[in-house]
Amino acid sequence: MSTLRKYLIAGLLVWLPLAITIWVLLWVLGLLDGIFGGLIATVVKVVPPGLGEALRELRQIPGLGVLTLLLLMLGTGVFAANIVGQWWLKQWDRLLHQVPIVKSIYSSVKQVSDTLFSSKGNAFREAVLVEYPRAGSWTIAFVTGTPAPEVAPLLGDGSEHVSIYVPTTPNPTSGFFLMVPKSQLRPLAMSVDAALKHIISMGVVAPNATSTAAADGQGKGAPSDPNPIG
Incomplete structure (x- = not known):
């Protein structure tokens, strides 16, 4: 058996x-x-x-909806890449930003999508270790930027803070946004992609050999590493 x-x-x-x-x-x-x-x-x-x-x-052709969507996105991309298209998109954005309620939803989604998908975006800058949700318990997080100017002066002891995203597992699209002192973070010698795979697999899928070798050279970014991020 x-x-x-x-x-x-x-x-x-x-x-x-x-x-x-x-x-x-x-x-x-x-x-x-x-x-x-x-x-x-x-x-x-x-x-x-x-x-x-x-x-x-x-309507009887299977997959035609996918093909139509791809052609629509391609055509929109070609239109948006030229001067005329950019002018019309600016007018469209300006119009939507004048509509109550719609402007809040549209501007928020646009900022997130630009950050995640734009070639200029930098949503997750690096993977780090942080003590969360309690002292002595460590998890992988991603540095997303710095606190807003209105928030930074209110964060206490005057030490430099960074904004991080702590994803949940196995669904990393939900998680927690934290602002923590930079000195409390430990850098990880693995790429953001490798860290995401590690999180989604609940720790089952280890980073690839290249990331592991790099981590070995830096103490694997363990909590005992005396050199915090920065």
């Missing part, structure tokens, strides 16, 4: 990641096709019958 259980678990470890990946991709595909189908259904009501029938046939 122990041998049979071992083989079953080995088979599960092979198929489970693949099955979940396929399920997520099919869900996204279905969602995009549904949105695309809804748009076609709306357009059909205002176009001539012959054209409407042709559009209905398009």
Whole structure:
């Protein structure tokens, strides 16, 4: 029985990641096709019958919603990359920033998306160790910047503080925003990508050999490292 259980678990470890990946991709595909189908259904009501029938046939093509979305994003990117497109986008931003309620949501989402996805963005600068949620308990966090000028003078002893993001596991998109003294952080000799993989896997997936070798040369960034960040 122990041998049979071992083989079953080995088979599960092979198929489970693949099955979940396929399920997520099919869900996204279905969602995009549904949105695309809804748009076609709306357009059909205002176009001539012959054209409407042709559009209905398009709904039967699987994956066309994904292709349409990709073409739309590509076309928008080309438009936004030239001078005329940039001028129109500025007018669009200015308009949305004048609408109550909408301006708060739009500006917040735009700032976050620009930080995360823009080539000029620098959302996670480096991975560090920090004592959290209590003394003697350490977790991986990411340096995101410095406290706002209005906040920095109120942080106590006058020591330099940094802003960090402490992600939860296995879902790093939720977490905690903290402002802590820079001296309390320990630098990690691993990339941000390697640290994210380590967090998502709940510590099961260790950093790659390159990161490990670099960490060995610096005491692996352990809490006992006498040289804090900076």
